[in-house]
Amino acid sequence: MIELLSRPATEVAPRLLGSILEVGPVALRITEVEAYLGEADPGSHAFRGPGRRNAVMYGPPGHLYVYFTYGMHVCANVVCSPEGTASGVLLRAGEVVEGIELARARRSSSKRDTDLAQGPARLCVALGIELGDNGTDLRTGRVRLRLGEQSPLIAQGPRTGVSGPGGSADFPWRYFIPGDPTVSPYKAHVPKRRTG
Template sequence: MFELLSRPATEVAPLLLGAVVRVGDVAVRLTEVEAYLGEIDPGSHAFRGPGKRNAVMYGPAGHLYTYFTYGMHTCANVVCMPEGIASGILLRAGEVIEGADIAAARRTTSSKFSDLAQGPARLAVALGIRLDDAGTNLESGRVRLELPQSRAPFSAGPRTGVAGDGGSNEYPWRFWIPGEPSVSPYRPAVKRKRS
C-alpha cells in the first residue's frame, strides 16, 4: 500500500475513492477526498514549511495526519509522498458501511443516514478518530485503510472552504463519486470583510 501512496496527493486522491477506513467496529467507504501538495500548495498546512503541527505530513506515506480545526473538530488525512516531502489527502466524506448504530450514537445531530460521515469533521466523529491518532500506521494501527479493488468513477472541482489562491478553480483537487448522497455540498471559503 505504501508504494501506491508514495506519489503526489493529486494522483493518489482519486484512487482512494471507494477505499474503506476502519476503526474498530465502524467502517466508512470514502466518497469524497481533497488533495494537498505541501509546500507548493497555498491551501496546505505545510505551505510555510515544517512545524510541530504538520510534522506528520513530512513523515512516511501511509500514516494518518490529524488536526484540530475551529477549536472543536478533528479532521483526518492520509499522508502521501516519500518521507521528507509533505503531501496529504483530506478524508472529506463517506458512507458508513459497518457499525451504523455506533456512528449514529456518536453523531447524535445527524438527521439522516447519508450525513453520518458527510464532511471531514463528521467523518472523524463517526469513525471515532481522535487528534492523538496522528502518526498512526494505516496498515497496522488503530485506524486502518483498505484500498478499493477497482477504480471508482469520479468528478473533480475546487476544494471546499479553502481561502485564497488554494481554493480557486486553478486547484481542482477535490474528488468525489458522482451521485453519492454522502458527498458534502461544495462551499467556497467565506471572505471576511476587514474593518
C-alpha cells in the first residue's frame, strides 16, 4: 500500500476508487475523490508551503490529513507522495457497505442510503471521522484503508467547488465511478457577490 501512496496524488486518486475505508463498524467503498498536488497546485492547502494546519500533508504517505472547513465541516484526505512533498487525495464520496444502521443514525437527515456519504463532509460524519483523526496511520490507526479492486470504470473532470485557477478545467483531478448513485453532483465554485 505504501508503495502506491508514495506516488503523486494524481496517480493515487483513480486507484482508490473501489477501495474500502473503515472506522470501527462502519465501512464504505470509495466512489469519488479529488487529487491535490501541494505547492504546484493553486487549489491545495499546501500551495503556499508548509504550515501548522497542513503539516500532515508533508509527512509520510499513508496517513490521514483531516481539516475543518467553512467553520462547520470536517473533511479527510489520504496523504500521498514521499515524505517532505505535500500531496493528498480528498475523499469525496462513497457507498456504505458495513454498519449502515450506525451511518444512518449519524446522518439522520439523509433521505436515501445513497446520500449517506455523498460529499466529503457527509462521508466524515457517516464514518465518524473527527479532527482528532488528523495524522492517523491508515494501516494501523482507528481509520483504516483497504485497497480493493480498482473500478473498471473511471471518469474525471474539474474539481468541484474549488475557487480560482485550481478549480478550472486545467486541473481535471476529480475522479469518480460514472453512474454510481453515491457520487456527488458537480458544482463549479461561484464567487460570493460583494454588497455595499
